[in-house]
Amino acid sequence: MNLALLGKQAWRLLTKPTSLLARVFKARYYPSCDFFDAGEGSNPSFVWKGMLEVKSCLREGCRRAVGDGCDTTIGLDPWLPVDDNPYVETDLHPSVRSAPVSSLMNMHGTGWDIECVYDVFNVRDANLILNIPVSVRRPRDEWMWRWDQKGAYSVKSCYKQLTLVDADDRPWTKIWNLHIPPKESALHLFVYCAEVTHPALDVDSLPKFLMACWGVWNSRNDSVWKGVVFDMNVMLHRSMVFLDSWRNANEGTRTNQEQMDRATWTKPAQGRLKLNTDVALRQESNEMGVGWVLRDDNGIFLAAKNVRLPGVYMVKEAESLSIREALSWLKATGMGDVDVETDCQTVFNALRSEPFNSSFGFLIEDIKGLASEIVDVDFYCVKRSANSAAHIVAREAFSVSGCGEWFDSPPSFLVDSLIHDLMS
Structure with a gap:
């Protein structure tokens, strides 16, 4: 200590x-x-x-x-x-x-x-x-x-790294208490392994190791059944992004439970606008699609836009990027009095926290800075089912037709989702 x-x-x-x-x-x-x-x-x-x-x-x-x-x-x-x-x-x-x-x-x-x-x-x-x-x-x-x-x-974190001490040394408890997506094969993989009795990995590395094993197994299947050439860096990045996504989706903190319980899209208060944002990731081409949809207090479509960008960020960073790009666009239109909705709880929590140093933290401060330059911006976190229109727009960035910007009249691929939101 x-x-x-x-x-x-x-x-x-x-x-x-x-x-x-x-x-x-x-x-x-x-x-x-x-x-x-x-x-x-x-x-x-x-x-x-x-x-x-x-x-x-x-x-x-x-x-x-x-x-x-x-x-x-x-x-x-x-x-x-x-x-x-x-x-x-x-x-x-x-x-x-x-x-x-x-x-x-x-x-x-x-x-x-x-x-x-x-x-x-x-x-x-x-x-x-x-x-x-x-x-x-x-x-x-x-x-x-x-x-x-x-x-x-x-x-505390440094002490753990120096001593590699865990509160419970039982190997089965370590494996099953890891905050990773559930895999029934984990027991079969590790129950008879002598290394589990004396684990050499710390509490931060062990979940990543198990996810890497899962990634290797999936890459093996892709190689055998689809002829996909194995690339270790791609496999590791894909596994870590999936782990990050799963942790984000299962995060225990719920600082806005009323909003999170909302499974369908709802109209904003009278006189306000609603801006839904989302991101789609394409691992195989190392690209991201960000998209947003703007509607008025009657649920009427006002505008939408999507952009395709190079790189595949961690989910929380990519979701932050989509909000930043949407607010930058909104600022250029001169509109305000807007409710911004995201389906990423981690980003929502970060927007309510103090500044911190990381690429993610820098993006959060970008968002706060832009929000301060637009009249009356409020942030909300909702379930993904209430954010489906933005996801469709983000995903469409990878389509043959490519990226676009639409005002007043929605694109054909978005019409059904907008109607569903209004009827819900």
Whole structure:
């Protein structure tokens, strides 16, 4: 526990480099390098020795949250959204390796330069980079703690990583209490395995390991029955996205139960508009479709739009992106007094929370900033069945007809859903 407490002090050296404590330690122990490259030095203090002991755990848990990309180095920092190796694997020219991540963005710094990314990096790195959301506010890059949903260091999480202690060491309890989609085959896979008796994986890694096993099994079936070539990176990303989706759908917190109990779409209050947003993910082509539908207080269709974007974000990030794009569009129309509905409880909760450092957190602050510039915006969370029109529009982004924008008259593929919402 003492090391975990010292880890919190080391975390402050990373996240608050201009503080008096950080400046004193840097001048004393690592004047010409960063904390992770620092050595013991001569006549080190007890506190500094403790920080060095916990450094390996900090290195494993720390990730760069890319904001404007100016303070993150392409080839030296852990900034890719993957647990096993967050560093770039492409063999880069030294000038590219030492360049800031901002050099991979478009001229406005609000998105990736897609052609540049695919030209410079191998497929693995390029797809991971395009899976990182970019904030339109261009906040500074920050350190985030990957073992916390909001990216903040906690003594408890560090202590678990240092000791690998779980409250209940019984292997069956560990497996069946994991917060993952239920798979009856888990018992058959692990009940007779000697490794389960002495698990080497921590409480964060074990669910991901089981989902990876499930992904391997599904990839094997796809290879045998569909002739799909196995790609480990695609399999892992698909498994983690599915785990994230399942956790999001089964999240226990219900801060707006009345809204969540609403299974059908309802008209907004008189004088207000309703904006439904959603996202569709296409793993095989590494693309997303975002879409939204705007209706008035009589349920009459006003407008809809969908956009196809590169990359496949985690579900909470993709849902946040759809809200951000919808609000940006709404702001340009000059309309306000709007109820924004999403079917993602995690995003809804984040919109009601304090700011936090992660790609997800940066997107949430984008949304809050846009909402403050539009007259009277309220957010609500509803069941997916009450958000079906937006999902249809998002999914249509992958169709042969492609993306579009519609005003006053709805597109033919949306008519049935709009009628169903009105009749419900």
